[in-house]
Amino acid sequence: MERRLIGILTGAMVFCFVSTGLWMTAWAEVLVPVMDMEAASVQTEKDTVGIEGAIVEETPGTTAAAEEAGETASAVKTAGKKSKTGGKTTVQETQPQETQAVAQNTSGVIAAKGVREAEARAEAERAAMEQGGPGVAGKKADQEASQVPGRGESLGVFKTTGYCTCDLCVSGSSGLTYSGTVPRAGHTISADISLYPVGTRLMIGDTVYTVEDTGSSIVGNWIDIYYQQHEEAFAHGVQMLEVFTVAGDS
Numbered sequence: 001m002e003r004r005l006i007g008i009l010t011g012a013m014v015f016c017f018v019s020t021g022l023w024m025t026a027w028a029e030v031l032v033p034v035m036d037m038e039a040a041s042v043q044t045e046k047d048t049v050g051i052e053g054a055i056v057e058e059t060p061g062t063t064a065a066a067e068e069a070g071e072t073a074s075a076v077k078t079a080g081k082k083s084k085t086g087g088k089t090t091v092q093e094t095q096p097q098e099t100q101a102v103a104q105n106t107s108g109v110i111a112a113k114g115v116r117e118a119e120a121r122a123e124a125e126r127a128a129m130e131q132g133g134p135g136v137a138g139k140k141a142d143q144e145a146s147q148v149p150g151r152g153e154s155l156g157v158f159k160t161t162g163y164c165t166c167d168l169c170v171s172g173s174s175g176l177t178y179s180g181t182v183p184r185a186g187h188t189i190s191a192d193i194s195l196y197p198v199g200t201r202l203m204i205g206d207t208v209y210t211v212e213d214t215g216s217s218i219v220g221n222w223i224d225i226y227y228q229q230h231e232e233a234f235a236h237g238v239q240m241l242e243v244f245t246v247a248g249d250s
Contacts, residue, residue, distance in 0.1 A: 149201070149208050152245035158221040160204065162236030163190065169233060170215075177213040183226045188212045190224035203244040 163169040165183060177183050178190075179198045189202065190213035196202065200211040202223070209225065218224055223243065227233040 149203065150247035151203055152247040152249065155202070155243045155245060156221060157240050158204075158223050158243045160223050160225060160236070160239050160241045162227050162233035163224050164227050164230045164233045166230050168230060179212045181212050183213065185226060185228040185232075188226040190214050190218050190226070192219050192222065195220070201246045201249055203246050204241055208246055 165173045165175050167173065175182070177188060178193075181188070186207060187210055189204075189209040189211055191200070191202070191211045193211065193214045196211050198211055198214075202209050202211065204223070204225070209223075213224070213226070215224065221243075225233075225236065227236065
């Protein structure tokens with residue numbers, strides 16, 4: 001009986017020791033971390049309170065910069081929305097493309113003009129070849145240049161006036177010259193036909209005139225130059241000009 005009681009007490013003590021050990025292990029593994037977490041949370045709140053105070057103190061300067069940065073970012077976003085809409089490039093992005101297109105069009109026009117000019121020259125050369133072979137155009141130019149009258153011998157300084165076929169200049173005019181031709185401006189002159197017969201060519205300035213008319217008062221070194229309009233004849237007035245023969249005329 002005593003042995004049985006001793007065994008029971010011994011078993012109970014062992015059970016108590018084992019239970020106590022298990023409970024302490026569980027407390028160490030579960031309850032202590034929880035307490036540490038609560039303590040850490042309390043400390044974090046204290047630290048956070050201090051940090052918030054610091055943030056609040058620094059807010060006035062920082063807030064203005066942040067707001068300015070926010071407005072800048074908003075402006076950049078707005079510009080981005082304005083510069084591109086629905087995947088289409090705006091005027092700012094298309095300006096280089098438009099400039100390039102204008103340059104291409106301009107170069108195309110210049111190239112086309114050059115082609116047309118080259119074609120015109122080639123056509124002129126072909127026409128010259130058909131008329132008489134190469135060098136004909138140059139020969140014609142030389143002939144025309146050789147036909148331009150040159151200044152011959154000086155006849156002296158003449159009195160020159162202007163006239164037309166109106167009644168103020170020629171009373172009862174038939175509209176024809178003494179030689180029966182129709183007078184032409186830059187060509188017809190009236191002179192003393194006893195000195196300079198009809199058909200005589202005289203150079204005044206750079207113009208070659210032909211004697212086709214005369215008058216009772218036109219005597220000696222006096223030449224009356226024909227003009228199409230009376231106002232032009234009147235504007236000529238009386239001028240003393242040097243008169244030359246035409247080179248090559250006999």
